[in-house]
Amino acid sequence: MSQDAIHPETDVETAGSPEEDVMVEVRNLKTYYGGDKPGPFGGRPVRAVDGVTFDIRRGETLGLVGESGCGKTTLGRTLIQLENATDGTIRFDGTDITTLNGYELKQWRRNAQMVFQDPDSSLNDRMTVGEIVREPLDVHEWGTPRERRQRVRDLLDTVGLQREHYYRYPHQFSGGQRQRIGIARTLALEPEFIVLDEPVSALDVSVQAEVINLLEELQDDFGLTYLFIAHDLSVVRHICDRVAVMYLGNIMELGPTEELFSDPANPYTHSLLSAIPEPDPTSDAERITLHGTPPNPRYPPDGCPFSTRCPARIRPPGYDDLDDEVWQAITTLEEILRERMRADRSIKDRVRGMLGLETRYSTIDEIYDEAFGDVRVPSRIEPTLDDVAEHVSANNESDALEVLKEEFSGACQKQKPEYYTVSNSGRRSYCHRHDPEYRSPEQTLDDRHR
Amino acid sequence: MSIETQLHDTASSQEPIIDVKNLQTAFFTDKETILAVDGVSFAIRPGQTVGIVGESGSGKSVTARSIMRLIESPGRILEGSSIRFTRTGTVQTFATKFDGQVVDVTKLENEYSPAQLLEDPSVDATPQEFDCDHVSEVSLADVLASGYADDLGIIDEDDCVFVTGGTPQNPTDGFVEITRVSGEAKRLMRGGRIGMIFQDPLTSLNPVYTVGNQIKESLRLHQGLRGREATEEAANLLEAVGIPDARRRVEEYPHEFSGGMRQRAVIAMALACEPEVLICDEPTTALDVTIQAQILELLADIQEERDLAIVFITHDMGVIANVTDKVNVMYAGEIIETAGVERLFENPKHPYTRGLLESIPGSQTGEKLRTIDGNVPTPTEPATDCRFAPRCPKEFDECTQIHPELVPVDGEDEDHVTACLLYPEDRSTPQAVEYHQRQARGGEDR
Ligand code: SF4
Ligand code: SF4
Numbered sequence: 001m002s003q004d005a006i007h008p009e010t011d012v013e014t015a016g017s018p019e020e021d022v023m024v025e026v027r028n029l030k031t032y033y034g035g036d037k038p039g040p041f042g043g044r045p046v047r048a049v050d051g052v053t054f055d056i057r058r059g060e061t062l063g064l065v066g067e068s069g070c071g072k073t074t075l076g077r078t079l080i081q082l083e084n085a086t087d088g089t090i091r092f093d094g095t096d097i098t099t100l101n102g103y104e105l106k107q108w109r110r111n112a113q114m115v116f117q118d119p120d121s122s123l124n125d126r127m128t129v130g131e132i133v134r135e136p137l138d139v140h141e142w143g144t145p146r147e148r149r150q151r152v153r154d155l156l157d158t159v160g161l162q163r164e165h166y167y168r169y170p171h172q173f174s175g176g177q178r179q180r181i182g183i184a185r186t187l188a189l190e191p192e193f194i195v196l197d198e199p200v201s202a203l204d205v206s207v208q209a210e211v212i213n214l215l216e217e218l219q220d221d222f223g224l225t226y227l228f229i230a231h232d233l234s235v236v237r238h239i240c241d242r243v244a245v246m247y248l249g250n251i252m253e254l255g256p257t258e259e260l261f262s263d264p265a266n267p268y269t270h271s272l273l274s275a276i277p278e279p280d281p282t283s284d285a286e287r288i289t290l291h292g293t294p295p296n297p298r299y300p301p302d303g304c305p306f307s308t309r310c311p312a313r314i315r316p317p318g319y320d321d322l323d324d325e326v327w328q329a330i331t332t333l334e335e336i337l338r339e340r341m342r343a344d345r346s347i348k349d350r351v352r353g354m355l356g357l358e359t360r361y362s363t364i365d366e367i368y369d370e371a372f373g374d375v376r377v378p379s380r381i382e383p384t385l386d387d388v389a390e391h392v393s394a395n396n397e398s399d400a401l402e403v404l405k406e407e408f409s410g411a412c413q414k415q416k417p418e419y420y421t422v423s424n425s426g427r428r429s430y431c432h433r434h435d436p437e438y439r440s441p442e443q444t445l446d447d448r449h450r
Numbered sequence: 451m452s453i454e455t456q457l458h459d460t461a462s463s464q465e466p467i468i469d470v471k472n473l474q475t476a477f478f479t480d481k482e483t484i485l486a487v488d489g490v491s492f493a494i495r496p497g498q499t500v501g502i503v504g505e506s507g508s509g510k511s512v513t514a515r516s517i518m519r520l521i522e523s524p525g526r527i528l529e530g531s532s533i534r535f536t537r538t539g540t541v542q543t544f545a546t547k548f549d550g551q552v553v554d555v556t557k558l559e560n561e562y563s564p565a566q567l568l569e570d571p572s573v574d575a576t577p578q579e580f581d582c583d584h585v586s587e588v589s590l591a592d593v594l595a596s597g598y599a600d601d602l603g604i605i606d607e608d609d610c611v612f613v614t615g616g617t618p619q620n621p622t623d624g625f626v627e628i629t630r631v632s633g634e635a636k637r638l639m640r641g642g643r644i645g646m647i648f649q650d651p652l653t654s655l656n657p658v659y660t661v662g663n664q665i666k667e668s669l670r671l672h673q674g675l676r677g678r679e680a681t682e683e684a685a686n687l688l689e690a691v692g693i694p695d696a697r698r699r700v701e702e703y704p705h706e707f708s709g710g711m712r713q714r715a716v717i718a719m720a721l722a723c724e725p726e727v728l729i730c731d732e733p734t735t736a737l738d739v740t741i742q743a744q745i746l747e748l749l750a751d752i753q754e755e756r757d758l759a760i761v762f763i764t765h766d767m768g769v770i771a772n773v774t775d776k777v778n779v780m781y782a783g784e785i786i787e788t789a790g791v792e793r794l795f796e797n798p799k800h801p802y803t804r805g806l807l808e809s810i811p812g813s814q815t816g817e818k819l820r821t822i823d824g825n826v827p828t829p830t831e832p833a834t835d836c837r838f839a840p841r842c843p844k845e846f847d848e849c850t851q852i853h854p855e856l857v858p859v860d861g862e863d864e865d866h867v868t869a870c871l872l873y874p875e876d877r878s879t880p881q882a883v884e885y886h887q888r889q890a891r892g893g894e895d896r
Binding site for chain 2: 067068174175176204205206207208209210212213216231233234235237238239271272275276277278279280281282283287289290291292293332335336339340367370
């Protein structure tokens, strides 16, 4: 396994073979929401996409996976300019589309379309199927009305519907058929690039399979390029050539599908894959259960985005001898304090606290009891914990967190990782542990969790 | 002995806690009657997880809601259905609490015989409806509990505790008939004995009350706790379901919880009632996989701690494989295959089950995914054919004329049954078809 560090902003994606035909080049792309207004939250934007760099090759299906709130849908929407990028570039065949406006953008949009998850809400129930599919043709004044009608009939044919369906209404169709209508509409202007946002997650398995087969056929017939956004990894494994795994606005790992599934490099990919229940009751694969939920993208951690939950987090030197249990307890303590800091305390609460009345906040003893339970705390770390307790008693969670961080932070919480190339195919992973200085993610997870 | 009862005897040494017998739930609209659940029978045992898997329209959720008595007009559980809560302790509690709603079956047996009742023109039932081959096997409790004899005035409309052993004051055997409970008895059963967790936790949480207050309300109703004690217990429950900083979060509103935390809060609320059975209807479908893994782990822990019986309803074969002991596959209102979980995945028999497993992407290597063409039909008439026939790759002439019964796959083992005319597999197809016909008539085959 080669472990040459590659810096995200510079020469990524150079590992591929020269004949590889890049269609979309995304560099250091950021999409933030809010943050421009004054007010309590005004200063802090939601960092939905927080600096991603990757290529999409012509004719491939690139999967984009991750949990809700990881930014995958925002990224998809930014790529076809349904959202504005905050920073970075998106080049389609060399043109930076983030700079397009008005007429240029409208012209370019013919090239890039989107299929949405929920066929029910994306189809207007008062329009006939024919009208729905024809709408983009009308908007772009494609051909004569007669030609448009003919084209719609052909499209219905293409996606496996009947020409007679032209005059029916969407509610007369099943979920799978409605998704076909959505696909026909997407194809109307002969785009080259389609963002598929969870196109089959609302469908039953058997119907899902039909729609996936259709998408694959269309790709072959029309030479389409797909960005396939999904949370269902089994579908992704089937349909995608390469996969990007996102977490909190960042791409944690990107590489060829089979390789990434069978030999994940990044600790997050490991955790995500191990959480999927396999349809095999005899499987005894040990599950890595992640604690907590992803952090608020308004307050991402300073270091690695995954550092608050990572099961392979690097521990600070000097504490090598602490048990996993103690680390788990410290993480829980951090989680509680972070959670508290974020919860806005009502004024009433503050007043009650000031007046010495009973507040809803449990005492530090109770918190320690919850986090540490009967874990034996080494005397070495007791002074730090006492310090933390003092701050918490003074209702100062942020100082308490600062103390914890000062004492127990390792590389993961202090610095952002870099991208490392982890295989000959050019697969990249965003994790400190690919640095030969540390134990590899895989070995760490083996030691700690199996 | 019928298939159903034998199944119960062999599948586990534990006695069932809930026995669902011939459940039929229909929805009546101006246009048509939809038989959403059409004759479903299965048992639920303490410490065991029974899975019900199917696609939309299979009737799996309506089955769950029927057990919870959550079916509302225009829907109704039909006559002939019986859902029995059989734990003796519960029967005793109900017999004491609702002493006006008790039926002393032993005493009535001196006056009435099932055969005589079944002959009455106002009773529209045959032994087959009780999973019995012959009228001599039908018990009086069967006829009375399933509502057939209501018009005869033998029992009252609100009678729901059936005592078949001991005395009404001190029953040693019997059941509470869930399809008949009403008023206070219904409230005590729902929530008190059977808890339910839905896909969307917000359907169970009231947005205007704090999570703690909602748990405390359950504690007050079901355990009689109040005040400080209740607050303390509510926090303990939240902690037990893995909500960090529980003492503070008790005072928060549902919207302040994330999706996974809300589902935990709902589980805590269900536990506040100390239920014996937990019905989970797609509880993790709306959650991310890492959160789903947390919730599944939590449910497994709780089950082990409390010896809970769990009914787990989902469309996800992966989840089924991971959490259940026994699986019922539903299609168009009927159970079409039942087996232990390992058996089902290793050796699925019904063409629909096979199709379902094969259409999971990732389970197949070929370029194209296997599909099942067409859609799940909406059953509006009693079945006289195989409802899967229009989509079945193995369909043959008789499939459209004969309704397949649940039969042992190998002709003997009642732990693996399927409703397809190709089985039992040790017979030639014509023989198997004949076997199904005989079963439907009340079979002298065995
Ligand atoms: S950098 Fe650290 S926290 Fe991030 S994934 Fe790697 S080991 Fe985990
Ligand atoms: S009875 Fe016939 S149609 Fe039905 S599943 Fe069996 S083979 Fe297929």
